[in-house]
Amino acid sequence: MQNMAVMTRACVDRPRAAQQDRRLMAFTVLINGQPRVLDCEPDMPLLWGLRDLLGLTGTKYSCGKGLCGACTVHLDGAAVRSCSVPVSEVKGAITTIEGIAGPVAERVLAAWDAHQVAQCGYCQPGQVMAAIALIAAGPVDDAALEATMNGNLCRCATYMRIRAAVRDAAQTFAQTVSA
Amino acid sequence: MTLDRRGFLVLASTGLLLGVAGKGLSTAPEPDGLVQRFLAIDWEGTVTVFAKHLDMGQGIWSGLASIVAEELDADWGRVRVVGAPARLPDYAHNAFHEQTTGGSTSTAQSWDELRRAGATARAMLVRAAAQAWHVPEAAVGTRRGELFTDNHTAGYGDFAAAAARLPVPADVTLKSRAEWRLLGGALPRTDTAAKTRGATVYGIDGMWPDMRHAIIARCPQIGGKVRSYDASAARAMPGVDMVVEVPSGIAVIARTTWHAIRAREALRIEWDTHAAETRSDTEIAADFTRAMAETAPAYTDTRGAPEAAFACAHRVVEAEFRFPYLAHASMEPLSISGRMVGGVCEVRAGFQSQTRNQQAIADILGLPLDRVALDTVPAGGSFGRRASFDSDWVAEFAHVLKATRWRWPIKLTRTREDDVTGGYYRPLMIHAMRAGLDREGRLIALDQRMSGQSVTLKAPEKPNWRDWTVMEGVFHELYACSNSRLRWWGPPARVPVLTFRSISNNHTGIAKEIFVDRLARAAGADPVAYRLALLGEEPRQVAVLRLAAEKAGWNTPPRPGITRGVAVHRSEGSFIAQVAELSGAHDDFCIERIVTALDCGLALNPDTVRAQVEGGTGFGLSAGLYGRVTLEGGAAQDGNFDMYRVLRLNEMPRVMETHLIEGADRPSGVGEPGSVPGTAAVVNALERMGLPQVTQFPVFAMSRI
Incomplete structure (x- = not known):
């Protein structure tokens, strides 16, 4: 199911908002395997639809400009910054931290737990999403690890353990694939 | 009980x-x-x-x-x-x-x-x-x-x-x-799984039925207030429920955070800036430096006869360091949610000063204390920001709740730009240091001057009060020198300042450890041996310094292409030494390894202790190498992470080794000490690699990305 803007369903439960803005529409987006309806303007960033309309608060706001990676989600498996993707331009299936599953996700989460990566933890869902997309895309060397994970800020500077966890998860996943 | x-x-x-x-x-x-x-x-x-x-x-x-x-x-x-x-x-x-x-x-x-x-x-x-x-x-x-x-x-x-x-x-x-x-063993944290899976509810994640989202427009010039405003355009924006004035600015209440952010841009506000800061941070620094020459210090402590000792000195070494204002910039921007239900104000956030926070809300809403219920949830970082003595970010929320007549549950969020430009910074501090060395290079006289604001934001309790939030960790107190003087000036500025990880140590410790390294170089002495000679009264610092040096192989030459730097400090009751090994050139380097020795007494969870050393080191390096809030005309210029630079993964040391010494049978501080010596150890290595002597922080401007 892809980004169906169902104009006829717009604003049924928000008449006052509809009076304010004729552009308010209902966008149906496939999120974590479920079609979810977002009543909003076309240019609302996916981040705020997830957080404020759907209550999927595992996706974090921190910069709003694609600079920190805290809001990273998957669009058809690829990492995207949900703060920089308008709801109307979502052409594919969205996976948030609440919906991750599968062998790569399992290994990444297990590595994050084993290395006790999280401190304040606020950036970690975004780190995990970036790491899953990276490992799922193919073999990970240190250059690829840095190129990708450099995009995700951590003020607690848990970077030593992020590095170790990504390496670990990539290695255990590669082993299962080759086995 | x-x-x-x-x-x-x-x-x-x-x-x-x-x-x-x-x-x-x-x-x-x-x-x-x-x-x-x-x-x-x-x-x-x-x-x-x-x-x-x-x-x-x-x-x-x-x-x-x-x-x-x-x-x-x-x-x-x-x-x-x-x-x-x-x-x-x-x-x-x-x-x-x-x-x-x-x-x-x-x-x-x-x-x-x-x-x-x-x-x-x-x-x-x-x-x-x-x-x-x-x-x-x-x-x-x-x-x-x-x-x-x-x-x-x-x-x-x-x-x-x-x-x-x-x-x-x-x-x-x-x-x-x-x-x-359990204690002393490898115990996993209770919060790891939930945090990693996005299940932890932070203050910014609070949610109640019918909740509204608030964003406040504040004066860009720090300290400015609203004179008048026109909200007609903002009120007409989609999703906006209300626009109200609060003491810190104009609050937009809307359906989502995004609607509030967007509508805020449509506000037209005239600011009253008569009480606002007007200077750039460069001008403030110049004024602070001038104050040392032209006014009497707020604090003086003298041991022995420093001037007489300087007169006998074979050589005098001087240094000046300028430390900038720093924003804490935790990944969770300051945010708080709450509602009024059954006459009780329920608020949820990462509260760091619950007593003051609760009192502030009670005062603003006119409620007895027991009708203000704080739900303290984990904070997505603080680094001192949530500890503001005046509860600024909590009080602001209470004002929003009051102005909206608590009609809805409300979540007040700061954008990243609000968070970075809103003041309450690590103080800008000038350190001017002078040391007299004898013919053998030994330290015989010290004169240390500091100029900058105190986070206590109040007049000294008594004349010549030693304000520990300014002076903890200074050279004058941590290294043995029988002829020594410390002076502090606290010139005025309208930029609110606040505790920042390790309070004053984040500047006093760095100034001390870079300066002592330069003294060692001037004396032609080994920097570890030179420090050991000055640490007579500090056996636990001696022990960590010896251990870090030993574990780093200090007494054997490093691999070709590697330059070492060292630093030692004590803060928060703990003792820490770090040896940094750098490769490359001073303007294009890599931190290959940092070896740490830490004595935090009894380490209840050694893995958590190591994590705090690792993360603290990265946090400290971020501040020392890259961090600065730039003010122009009293307004912060660095809105987001593109301007306010923080450390990224590739800038972290390649390897970190942390060795623990159990120097006492009780635990002492762990969260802050790790954030202090790293910058000094790295700068000491860089200066040995040819970096011109550092006079101001951050060491690197935006260009080195």
Whole structure:
């Protein structure tokens, strides 16, 4: 199911908002395997639809400009910054931290737990999403690890353990694939 | 120690006992579990620890829980932690006498009371089981959340309610160290899984039905207020419910955060800037430097006869360091949510100073204290920002709630730009240092001057008061020099300043350790040996410095292409030395390795301690190498992470090794000490690699990305 803007369903439960803005529409987006309806303007960033309309608060706001990676989600498996993707331009299936599953996700989460990566933890869902997309895309060397994970800020500077966890998860996943 | 019924209901009403107290709270005269000040055990055996301190990433919730769990003999897998309600005296910090978190003191000052709390609950469970089983208490053993005799086994939950009906023993026996099962071992944090999976609810994640989202427009010029405003365009924006004035600016209340952010751009506000800061940070720094020449210091401490000693000096070495304003910029921007329900104001956030925060809300809303319920949830970082003495970010929320007549639950969020440009910075500080060396290069005279604001934001309590928030960690006090003088000037500025990880040590320690390294170079001495000679009164600093040097192989040459730098410090009751190894050139380098030796007394969780050293080192490097808030015309220019640069993964050391020394039988600070010496160790290596002597921080401007 892809980004169906169902104009006829717009604003049924928000008449006052509809009076304010004729552009308010209902966008149906496939999120974590479920079609979810977002009543909003076309240019609302996916981040705020997830957080404020759907209550999927595992996706974090921190910069709003694609600079920190805290809001990273998957669009058809690829990492995207949900703060920089308008709801109307979502052409594919969205996976948030609440919906991750599968062998790569399992290994990444297990590595994050084993290395006790999280401190304040606020950036970690975004780190995990970036790491899953990276490992799922193919073999990970240190250059690829840095190129990708450099995009995700951590003020607690848990970077030593992020590095170790990504390496670990990539290695255990590669082993299962080759086995 | 057990709560009376009222206390129990207060706990329950704050939501603390959700899932703990069981059914029929309002009608059941007896709880069906054991509820005490610091812990509750429900009928299923789940142990809930009430943490009076804020977990802002340092792992203190797990740490506090592990102390309780050790003495309780709890099953660690069935221990959870929630924030304690705001209530004195139950949850007061034992040294600060109010409910607050800071100074890396949480573990140390909770140590005794939490051991007793765990042991007391255990003793009551044992007595309850002994009575039920008709055996002597000595015949009842405990292990991993279970009570047992040769003939019986039961879970803690089975006897929690019975234990609650027993008198609280006046005295309990604490475990000997040989009996510890949890402390000192590799214990996973209680919060790892939820944080990693996005399940942790931070202040910014608060949600209630019908909740609205607030964003405030504040004066760009720090200290400015609203003179007049026109909100007609903003009110007409989609999703906007209300626009109200609050003391700090104009608040937009909307359907989502995004609607509020967008509508804020449509506000037209005229600012009253007569009380606002007008200077650039460069101008402020120049004024601070001038104050040292033209005005009397606020504090002077003199040992011996420094000027006479300088007259005898063979050589004089001078240095000046300018430390910039820094924003804490935690990943969770300051945010807070709350509502008014049944005459009680419920607020949720990562509260770091609960007593002051609660009082601020009560004052603004005109409520008695017991009608302000704080739900302290984990903070997505703080680094000192949430500890503001005037509760600025909490008070602002109370004003929004008041201005909207608490019509909806509201969440107030700061954008990243609001968070970085909003003031409450690490103080801009000038350090001017002068040292006299004798013919052999030994330090015989020191003159240290500092100029900058104090975070205490108030007049000294008495003349020549040693303001520790400014002076803790200075060369004058940490290195032995019998002829030495320290002076501090506190010139005025309208930029609010605040505690920042390790308070003053984040500048005093760095200035000290770079300066002493230059003295060693001037003396042609080995930098480790030179420091050791000045640390006569500091045996624990000596020990960590020796260990770090040994583990780094200091006495053998580094690999070709590697340059070493070293630094040592003490802060928050702990002692730390770091050796940094750098490769490359001074303008294009890589930190290959940092070897740390830390003495934090008793390390309750060595892995958490190492994590704090690693993260603290990265945090300190971020500040020292890249961090600066730039002011122009009194307004911060660095809105987001594109301008306010923070350390990224590739800038982290390649390897970190942390070695622990147990220099005492009690724990001391861990959250802050790791953030201090790293910058100095790296700068010392860089200067040996040819970097011109550093005079201001950050060492690198934006260009080195």
